[in-house]
Amino acid sequence: MNVIGKVTVLPQLPAEIARLSELAYNLYWSWTPHAQALFEELDPAIWERFQHNPVRTLLEVPQERLQEVAASPSYLSGYAQVMADFDAYMDRKDTWVATRTPELRPVAYFSMEYGFHESLPIYSGGLGVLAGDHCKSASDLGLPFTAVGMLFHQGYFRQLFDKDGWQNESYDELDLTTLPIRPALGAQGEEVRVRVRIAGREIAVKVWTLQVGRIRVLLLDANVPENSEEDRKLTSRLYGYNQDHRVQQYVLLGVAGIRALRALGVPAEVYHMNEGHAALMSLERIREYVEAGLDFRTAAETAASSTLFTTHTPVAAGNDAFTFDLMDKYIGDWPGQLRTSREELYALARHDQQWDGHTVPAFSMTVFALNVSRAANGVSELHGEVSRGMWNFLYPGAEENEVPIGHVTNGAHNLTFTSQKMRDLLSTVLPGDWTERLEDEAMWQAVEKLSDAQLSDVQREMKREMIAFIRRRVREQLQRNGMPAADVAASEHLLDENTLTIGFARRFATYKRATLLFRDRARLSRIVNHPEHPVQFVFAGKAHPADNPGKAFIQEIYKVSQESEFRGKIVILENYDMNVARHLVQGVDIWLNNPRRPLEASGTSGMKASFNGSPNFSVLDGWWREGYDGENGWPIGEEREYADLAVQDDADAYDLYRRLEEEIVPRYYGTAPGAGSWAATVRRSIETVSPRFSMQRQVIDYVQQYYGPLGQRGAGLAANGAARAREVAAWKGWVRQQWPHTHIQAHANLPTTARPGEKVTVSAQVNPAGIRPEELRVEAVLRRGQEVLHFPLQAGENGTYNAEVPLEGSGLYSLGVRMLPVIPGLSSDFEAGLVKWA
Numbered sequence: 113m114n115v116i117g118k119v120t121v122l123p124q125l126p127a128e129i130a131r132l133s134e135l136a137y138n139l140y141w142s143w144t145p146h147a148q149a150l151f152e153e154l155d156p157a158i159w160e161r162f163q164h165n166p167v168r169t170l171l172e173v174p175q176e177r178l179q180e181v182a183a184s185p186s187y188l189s190g191y192a193q194v195m196a197d198f199d200a201y202m203d204r205k206d207t208w209v210a211t212r213t214p215e216l217r218p219v220a221y222f223s224m225e226y227g228f229h230e231s232l233p234i235y236s237g238g239l240g241v242l243a244g245d246h247c248k249s250a251s252d253l254g255l256p257f258t259a260v261g262m263l264f265h266q267g268y269f270r271q272l273f274d275k276d277g278w279q280n281e282s283y284d285e286l287d288l289t290t291l292p293i294r295p296a297l298g299a300q301g302e303e304v305r306v307r308v309r310i311a312g313r314e315i316a317v318k319v320w321t322l323q324v325g326r327i328r329v330l331l332l333d334a335n336v337p338e339n340s341e342e343d344r345k346l347t348s349r350l351y352g353y354n355q356d357h358r359v360q361q362y363v364l365l366g367v368a369g370i371r372a373l374r375a376l377g378v379p380a381e382v383y384h385m386n387e388g389h390a391a392l393m394s395l396e397r398i399r400e401y402v403e404a405g406l407d408f409r410t411a412a413e414t415a416a417s418s419t420l421f422t423t424h425t426p427v428a429a430g431n432d433a434f435t436f437d438l439m440d441k442y443i444g445d446w447p448g449q450l451r452t453s454r455e456e457l458y459a460l461a462r463h464d465q466q467w468d469g470h471t472v473p474a475f476s477m478t479v480f481a482l483n484v485s486r487a488a489n490g491v492s493e494l495h496g497e498v499s500r501g502m503w504n505f506l507y508p509g510a511e512e513n514e515v516p517i518g519h520v521t522n523g524a525h526n527l528t529f530t531s532q533k534m535r536d537l538l539s540t541v542l543p544g545d546w547t548e549r550l551e552d553e554a555m556w557q558a559v560e561k562l563s564d565a566q567l568s569d570v571q572r573e574m575k576r577e578m579i580a581f582i583r584r585r586v587r588e589q590l591q592r593n594g595m596p597a598a599d600v601a602a603s604e605h606l607l608d609e610n611t612l613t614i615g616f617a618r619r620f621a622t623y624k625r626a627t628l629l630f631r632d633r634a635r636l637s638r639i640v641n642h643p644e645h646p647v648q649f650v651f652a653g654k655a656h657p658a659d660n661p662g663k664a665f666i667q668e669i670y671k672v673s674q675e676s677e678f679r680g681k682i683v684i685l686e687n688y689d690m691n692v693a694r695h696l697v698q699g700v701d702i703w704l705n706n707p708r709r710p711l712e713a714s715g716t717s718g719m720k721a722s723f724n725g726s727p728n729f730s731v732l733d734g735w736w737r738e739g740y741d742g743e744n745g746w747p748i749g750e751e752r753e754y755a756d757l758a759v760q761d762d763a764d765a766y767d768l769y770r771r772l773e774e775e776i777v778p779r780y781y782g783t784a785p786g787a788g789s790w791a792a793t794v795r796r797s798i799e800t801v802s803p804r805f806s807m808q809r810q811v812i813d814y815v816q817q818y819y820g821p822l823g824q825r826g827a828g829l830a831a832n833g834a835a836r837a838r839e840v841a842a843w844k845g846w847v848r849q850q851w852p853h854t855h856i857q858a859h860a861n862l863p864t865t866a867r868p869g870e871k872v873t874v875s876a877q878v879n880p881a882g883i884r885p886e887e888l889r890v891e892a893v894l895r896r897g898q899e900v901l902h903f904p905l906q907a908g909e910n911g912t913y914n915a916e917v918p919l920e921g922s923g924l925y926s927l928g929v930r931m932l933p934v935i936p937g938l939s940s941d942f943e944a945g946l947v948k949w950a
């Protein structure tokens with residue numbers, strides 16, 4: 113058909129169930145299986161066909177069916193219960209924020225992707241799911257919080273395997289009327305448009321509202337008739353077609369995102385950049401201050417003082433960087449708008465790169481983000497450490513562990529990923545309000561009261577559901593590829609519910625080493641085909657469309673799964689998304705993760721599995737390095753890095769097989785003499801991982817470590833026409849100018865060996881070049897291994913400084929003396945970027 117227009121005819125909801133529509137437009141249902149059940153019950157086939165989409169389901173269900181359920185007492189009682197719970201959730205006054213920190217200032221959170229639910233495919237993987245979960249817990253805890261993202265109208269891709277197991281991508285144009293979003297309306301009830309100039313073109317951006325419990329997400333959409341065909345594609349796909357497309361998307365997210373907040377009058381005093389993609393928000397925030405009359409440096413200081421940056425990428429090459437020429441094309445008019453020079457603006461982002469054997473200055477999104485924020489963090493303790501090492505060069509004179517990048521370990525939104533059956537079981541031992549204090553570690557000890565049988569019954573049911581789901585999916589795939597009827601029929605017998613089942617699902621980035629398990633096929637075959645104690649594996653995951661090595665991994669697993677010795681025992685499922693993720697984390701017995709350490713910044717899928725009683729079996733990287741306690745799962749390999757990757761792979765693979773054979777399989781089948789029961793490990797994994805890696809704990813950490821302090825500091829710098837920001841900016845300008853003229857020389861009477869507790873005298877001679885003594889810190893720095901201790905030197909006459917430095921414990925110490933300019937209220941000692949070592 114040649115479509116000339118579209119119209120949606122809305123169903124008439126009978127009065128008895130009139131609020132189903134309201135429920136469909138609030139993602140509260142995405143973590144509430146009972147709410148989903150109300151839609152599923154309307155028509156299970158429609159529900160399944162349209163990715164569990166409540167809005168779509170309401171549009172598709174025949175009117176007669178609506179009348180029918182509206183007359184069904186059992187449906188109405190379920191409906192009444194869900195609506196009562198929903199109202200109680202929405203109206204709750206004593207939230208965590210209201211009772212603990214009511215003065216918290218409003219937060220604006222920017223992320224390129226969000227994973228809320230499979231029916232809203234605007235995420236590619238872990239980063240998006242993390243952002244979606246962050247919003248859900250921000251709602252649960254009652255944060256004043258608004259999120260900003262992009263409405264990708266072709267979503268991320270749908271993954272299809274061909275007959276040979278090669279990944280193909282399919283892009284479906286989303287029909288926006290079937291999504292739980294509404295146009296954001298301005299004060300006069302008009303649809304809001306914001307405009308952004310990119311490369312001389314005026315781009316119109318429509319703003320949509322997505323309601324997630326109590327909080328709102330604003331989604332930016334360039335696919336509007338005012339824009340050219342090319343510009344309409346700016347919000348078609350995640351992470352663009354090429355570098356040019358990507359940069360423009362970043363401009364849209366950052367600049368149009370801030371403008372959307374302003375157009376809607378959304379209050380925001382703390383700004384959180386989730387990954388460097390969001391960093392260009394600072395251009396617009398600085399521009400606003402410049403427009404209000406501030407000079408560039410004061411404006412930049414003010415904007416930065418309320419900005420937090422979270423980095424997720426532990427490899428240098430994974431951090432986006434663009435040539436200055438490319439940036440000129442898309443942000444070339446910004447230096448003028450900010451009343452600064454290109455040189456000064458780009459200096460905030462400069463990171464020289466090696467391209468084709470040449471050193472080229474590049475605009476790094478991460479470097480820019482670090483320079484235009486005053487707080488930064490990695491996403492696990494180890495990733496914090498790795499990040500401090502990676503970005504140490506931006507803080508000359510700082511020791512690695514002084515680099516001002518902290519960490520907040522990731523979490524996952526428990527309720528989104530925990531099955532209803534497990535929730536029901538947990539409710540039998542946890543207090544009535546357990547879903548509201550998920551981070552409470554003591555509360556979770558009650559899980560010890562669950563019996564082995566209770567757990568294994570629930571886990572068996574979850575596993576059955578997963579196996580049925582996998583068989584259905586594989587059958588569909590085989591039919592689509594025109595496979596022989598015998599093969600299609602065989603899919604009815606894939607996997608066995610009595611067999612130890614291990615899940616592995618994530619993006620197929622090569623560092624995640626999806627094929628590590630296959631390093632020794634013969635040994636794997638012995639494990640899988642053990643006559644009494646077999647093991648089976650389920651894989652899933654998407655490779656980035658341009659990542660052929662990742663696609664080759666998928667194909668390798670697919671081919672192994674077709675070999676006769678592994679058929680029906682190793683399965684790889686298509687189209688990993690949140691739906692597949694939920695089925696797998698709920699249904700498998702163990703969750704496997706074997707990335708190449710330390711490249712997994714955090715990882716979160718193992719947390720979701722633990723919530724459901726599937727212990728984690730993983731390399732001690734990311735979150736698991738903190739989460740593993742000796743009893744709640746198993747490690748793989750050692751806590752170290754290797755120079756030779758092949759050696760690392762061999763060592764890890766060997767350890768993986770050994771632990772499976774010697775520890776995990778015997779424990780699962782109850783054949784380990786004297787060892788604890790399988791259920792003991794299951795209980796331990798639920799009770800330790802659920803609170804510590806709850807998204808609720810994560811968001812509380814962000815509030816306490818960052819949102820609260822930054823909000824106060826930012827407000828202090830911005831008050832009275834940014835008076836303090838102006839002082840700080842002026843002071844930095846002055847000390848930077850004086851610094852080359854300063855001088856320091858130091859002396860210490862160090863013996864070659866010393867007794868513990870002995871003191872050494874350290875002295876320095878300083879020429880402060882006019883910098884006031886109270887603004888100059890002269891200190892001795894004592895380093896022993898990773899530990900760094902500071903001892904201030906006291907000012908004496910004529911530029912002399914002295915201190916007695918105690919050597920407290922035994923060990924090999926290095927001593928240095930340095931000076932740095934400081935004033936009260938800086939975000940870190942390295943903010944001015946000036947350190948001089950003697």
Ligand SMILES: *Cc1c(COP(=O)(O)O)cnc(C)c1O
Nearest residue numbers: 237238618689690693715716717
């Ligand atoms: C949780 C999740 C991820 C993240 O998994 P990792 O453990 O970080 O690899 C990716 N994709 C989906 C769909 C998820 O639900």
